[in-house]
Amino acid sequence: MNAPFVSPIKELLDDLHARLTDRRDGEVATYIPELGKADPEWLGLAVATLDGTLYEAGDTDVPFTIQSVSKPFVYALALQDRGLEDVLKCVGVEPTGDAFNAVRLEPVSGRPYNPMVNSGAIVTSTLVGGANQEERRGRILSGLSAFAGRALEVDGKVLSSESATGDRNRALAYLMHGAGVLTCPVEDALALYFEQCAALVTTRDLAVMTATLAGGGVNPLTGETVVSVEAAANALTVMATCGTYDYAGEWLVRAGLPAKSGVSGGLIAALPSQLGLGAFSPRLDARGNSVRAVAACEELSTRFGLHLM
Numbered sequence: 169m170n171a172p173f174v175s176p177i178k179e180l181l182d183d184l185h186a187r188l189t190d191r192r193d194g195e196v197a198t199y200i201p202e203l204g205k206a207d208p209e210w211l212g213l214a215v216a217t218l219d220g221t222l223y224e225a226g227d228t229d230v231p232f233t234i235q236s237v238s239k240p241f242v243y244a245l246a247l248q249d250r251g252l253e254d255v256l257k258c259v260g261v262e263p264t265g266d267a268f269n270a271v272r273l274e275p276v277s278g279r280p281y282n283p284m285v286n287s288g289a290i291v292t293s294t295l296v297g298g299a300n301q302e303e304r305r306g307r308i309l310s311g312l313s314a315f316a317g318r319a320l321e322v323d324g325k326v327l328s329s330e331s332a333t334g335d336r337n338r339a340l341a342y343l344m345h346g347a348g349v350l351t352c353p354v355e356d357a358l359a360l361y362f363e364q365c366a367a368l369v370t371t372r373d374l375a376v377m378t379a380t381l382a383g384g385g386v387n388p389l390t391g392e393t394v395v396s397v398e399a400a401a402n403a404l405t406v407m408a409t410c411g412t413y414d415y416a417g418e419w420l421v422r423a424g425l426p427a428k429s430g431v432s433g434g435l436i437a438a439l440p441s442q443l444g445l446g447a448f449s450p451r452l453d454a455r456g457n458s459v460r461a462v463a464a465c466e467e468l469s470t471r472f473g474l475h476l477m
């Protein structure tokens with residue numbers, strides 16, 4: 169009798185999961201105290217292809233807050249609602265080579281360098297469509313939910329924990345408000361940004377959300393057009409150059425895919441027109457990227473020849 173067919177993607181995910189559970193380097197983020205409660209052993213790996221097939225290994229059902237992985241999705245929503253030219257007036261698209269929370273803005277204009285670092289994401293969250301704060305809050309959560317193909321919720325404890333300790337982001341917001349780049353009240357901008365970061369997702373959600381960007385803005389599970397082809401392409405482009413902060417160059421050399429990381433341990437990578445990859449493991453390297461998730465994505469890209477260049 170023939171052995172049952174197992175997809176080479178599923179085989180590699182299982183193999184990576186088995187091998188990477190032995191890696192114990194890196195530290196769980198604690199600067200947002202509530203994040204420190206994460207289990208350092210969690211490891212989830214998921215791939216969603218554009219025909220809607222899901223491949224998974226490990227803890228792909230564990231909910232965690234999306235943190236910075238929200239940034240490309242909210243950027244795509246802002247591009248969709250405001251158009252590239254308006255968004256560019258407020259947020260640049262140049263890599264910084266700096267840490268995600270660096271206090272560094274463009275000289276003279278005070279504009280943040282790109283939407284993938286904290287300063288840029290704080291401004292970007294205020295650019296989504298909506299006549300007032302409540303409508304913009306709704307737009308962000310429903311937009312992230314449309315990317316995931318299910319209704320996402322916010323983790324209130326992580327939200328309060330970050331709000332209580334987020335003085336560095338508060339300082340950045342005040343600087344940008346002083347420069348006239350952030351035009352709404354500082355606390356409104358921070359409330360939007362902290363809430364988007366506290367949206368709860370699973371590794372499986374990350375794969376589907378990323379496949380939606382890879383598929384030109386169409387969710388492969390629901391068929392919904394979440395953003396335009398142009399908005400999705402621009403979000404992927406900025407992920408490629410700025411998505412892993414001061415590791416962005418080395419990441420692109422090694423993995424060759426647009427990607428975005430977050431401090432809760434999430435990492436996404438997209439192969440345009442083909443698939444979205446989600447990975448999650450809370451131990452982070454010195455730059456705030458998940459040790460195991462980076463290793464998994466780099467190996468997956470190498471083994472399947474996904475490098476775009």
Ligand code: DON
Pocket residue numbers: 235236237268269286330337362365429430431432455456457
């Ligand atoms: O603003 C912060 O510091 C967090 N809410 C998100 C930072 C983050 O995920 C950056 N990732 N490496």
